Amino acid sequence: MKSLLKKYAENLVWFYSFLRYKIFISIVLSILVGFLDGLGISVFFPIFKSLTNRDYSFNLENLKYANEWFDLTGVSIGLPFLLGLLILLFVLKGLFKFANDAYRIVLQQQLIRKIRLSVLKSINQVKFSYFSNTNAGLIQNTISGEIDRINDSYASYFLTIEQILLLIIYLIFGFIIDFKFAILVCVGGFLMNLTVKIILKRTKIESTNFTKESNTFQSQVIQLVNNYKYLKSTSLLLNYSKKIENTIYNLENSRKKIKILNTIIVATREPLLIIIITGIIFFQIYVLNGDTSTIFISLLFFYRALTALTSMQNAQNKFVSYYGSLENLKLFQLGLKQNNEPVSNNELKSFKRKIEITNLNFFYGENKVLNNINLSIDKNQIIAIIGESGSGKTTLINIITGLLACNSGNIKVDGKSIKGLNLNSYQKRIGYISQEPVIFNATIFDNVTFWAEKSEKNIKRFNYAVKQANAYSFIQNLALKENTLLGNNGMNLSGGQRQRISIARELYKEVDILIMDEATSSLDSETEMTIQQNLDQLKGKYTIITVAHRLSTIKNADEIIIMDKGNIVEKGSFNDLINRESIFKKMINLQKA
Numbered sequence: 001m002k003s004l005l006k007k008y009a010e011n012l013v014w015f016y017s018f019l020r021y022k023i024f025i026s027i028v029l030s031i032l033v034g035f036l037d038g039l040g041i042s043v044f045f046p047i048f049k050s051l052t053n054r055d056y057s058f059n060l061e062n063l064k065y066a067n068e069w070f071d072l073t074g075v076s077i078g079l080p081f082l083l084g085l086l087i088l089l090f091v092l093k094g095l096f097k098f099a100n101d102a103y104r105i106v107l108q109q110q111l112i113r114k115i116r117l118s119v120l121k122s123i124n125q126v127k128f129s130y131f132s133n134t135n136a137g138l139i140q141n142t143i144s145g146e147i148d149r150i151n152d153s154y155a156s157y158f159l160t161i162e163q164i165l166l167l168i169i170y171l172i173f174g175f176i177i178d179f180k181f182a183i184l185v186c187v188g189g190f191l192m193n194l195t196v197k198i199i200l201k202r203t204k205i206e207s208t209n210f211t212k213e214s215n216t217f218q219s220q221v222i223q224l225v226n227n228y229k230y231l232k233s234t235s236l237l238l239n240y241s242k243k244i245e246n247t248i249y250n251l252e253n254s255r256k257k258i259k260i261l262n263t264i265i266v267a268t269r270e271p272l273l274i275i276i277i278t279g280i281i282f283f284q285i286y287v288l289n290g291d292t293s294t295i296f297i298s299l300l301f302f303y304r305a306l307t308a309l310t311s312m313q314n315a316q317n318k319f320v321s322y323y324g325s326l327e328n329l330k331l332f333q334l335g336l337k338q339n340n341e342p343v344s345n346n347e348l349k350s351f352k353r354k355i356e357i358t359n360l361n362f363f364y365g366e367n368k369v370l371n372n373i374n375l376s377i378d379k380n381q382i383i384a385i386i387g388e389s390g391s392g393k394t395t396l397i398n399i400i401t402g403l404l405a406c407n408s409g410n411i412k413v414d415g416k417s418i419k420g421l422n423l424n425s426y427q428k429r430i431g432y433i434s435q436e437p438v439i440f441n442a443t444i445f446d447n448v449t450f451w452a453e454k455s456e457k458n459i460k461r462f463n464y465a466v467k468q469a470n471a472y473s474f475i476q477n478l479a480l481k482e483n484t485l486l487g488n489n490g491m492n493l494s495g496g497q498r499q500r501i502s503i504a505r506e507l508y509k510e511v512d513i514l515i516m517d518e519a520t521s522s523l524d525s526e527t528e529m530t531i532q533q534n535l536d537q538l539k540g541k542y543t544i545i546t547v548a549h550r551l552s553t554i555k556n557a558d559e560i561i562i563m564d565k566g567n568i569v570e571k572g573s574f575n576d577l578i579n580r581e582s583i584f585k586k587m588i589n590l591q592k593a
Helices: 002-008 010-019 022-053 061-073 079-125 128-132 136-177 179-226 228-233 237-286 292-321 323-338 393-400 423-427 444-449 456-468 472-476 495-508 525-536 574-578 583-592
Strands: 354-364 367-378 382-387 408-413 430-434 513-517 543-547 559-564 567-572
Touching: 010 022, 010 079, 010 136, 010 323, 022 079, 022 136, 079 136, 079 323, 136 179, 136 292, 136 323, 179 237, 179 292, 179 323, 237 292, 292 323, 354 393, 367 393, 367 543, 367 567, 382 393, 393 513, 393 543, 430 495, 444 456, 444 495, 456 472, 456 495, 559 574, 559 583, 567 574, 567 583, 574 583
Parallel strands: 382 543, 382 559, 430 513, 513 543
Antiparallel strands: 354 367, 354 408, 559 567
16 A cells, blocks of 8 residues: 555655645545535525426435435425525535635645754754765755745645545536536546646656756855855956856746746636537537536536636646656755764763774775774874875864764774764764864854853853953954854954854863864964964863964974875874974975975
8 A cells, every 4th residue: 555655646645754644634624625515516406496496395306315304303495495505505615615725824834844854854964975975056955945845836736636636526416417417527627638738747847957957056156155255356256147147047947937837727727618618518408408407507516627627737737847846855855864874872971081093994986095094092182183185184084073984994982983972972072173264144152152142151151262262352352342243154354363263162162172174274374373372271171183284383292193195104293203304304394495
């Protein structure tokens, strides 16, 4: 049964995965609306007969048991009763229709909320290697634009189901009254549906194109924002803008085609409907010699049925127009799910002794980046890692932080393999400062404390952190001080100021390990020296692993690791390496030259 549902109702199964039984409540309400509407139209038949024959009593032959019940209660089935019943049925229909539409709105909101939360949870759990290789435009477009389109997709999908149910109900009532008339209408509806299938196929293609262009557009916008300074200063902004303009043209062209296809269905809906109805009436009266009173009531049912058919086709085409978005989201979710990090209950409360790296190897595809790395880092030790670009320094740092998993070998933290640790608990013990400062569009206080409450304790920790990062003085000179809004990537601050805010954030956190990936290499010499002096004061308080470019900044390191082409080629203290013929000594002399 499950496999059949996946094959023939894949999208229903997908929506069910978020809303569960609630979607069936909506379907039941749709059935009730259709059933009450059908009963209401049926009452027109005895009303019509009563008015035609001038006889206000009418024997409902098809409702024999209902007649017997009314006889027992003494209720007379006359015209006043029928009119009252008609009003009652359509009032009830209106109430259920309102309940169904309102309930569907509630379900739409719940669906979008659950999808967003599900995607966010999956992103939190996905492997860094997978996320970093995924198109940023795809991520941006899926989380924002595509999920909004899923909202419309859901509405169109269940409107299609509702119209199918109404169509079935009206046909059942129609067959009861006049099966020959019903067959003619079914034939007309089938022919009408064939013409719509062509449009649905084309809409599906354009929907896929629209999603593809949306992902490209989002990616280009992200790159425009991130690289605006470079593009503006080098006069490349206009050229890049033309690239985006071309994408916008393709995007809006696909949107236009989808809208036109939808418009074709809406515009041809009523003319086709009238052509089929008039043809059937003509055939029924002049060929089959049908009874006009029966045709009149049948006409009500089948006008409703064909209206439901055309509404279904319109809703179906709208749903297909969101096909690309729905498939894009499904594939995105599947990719995240298949690349989830394993979750362990073995949590690391604090770092107490040492990190041990043994026989570690790492490949990017077929390219070996790290080769048989062996390294031991004691608690509160300062380790400096140096080497030429491409020597494997940053990759080693990414493995130590748990962002990447080694292909072979092992990393142990306090004797526990990192593979069996809860990575989140381990990464909470790490402060990470990169060459490019991470600045959020928030106040300085929120950037440093990560939106912590402004309690006396947190303000004290904030002031300590910014002083340690040599940021206190410039913050105090700002008009709004720590309440200054930094804007997009802190573009109103200098590079040194942004880096100091970034460093302060890590010092504010309660961490054991502080990793600095060329954190001061982009600063001027004076600012770098000041920050380095402050960081030197942290010796003995944190385990510090620093990737350095300027060798003069690592004099106080307990051990210096020199890497070359993925190998550790030398180890030792600054004085030990400088006092012997070493690769490190040559590197120092080259920087002095």
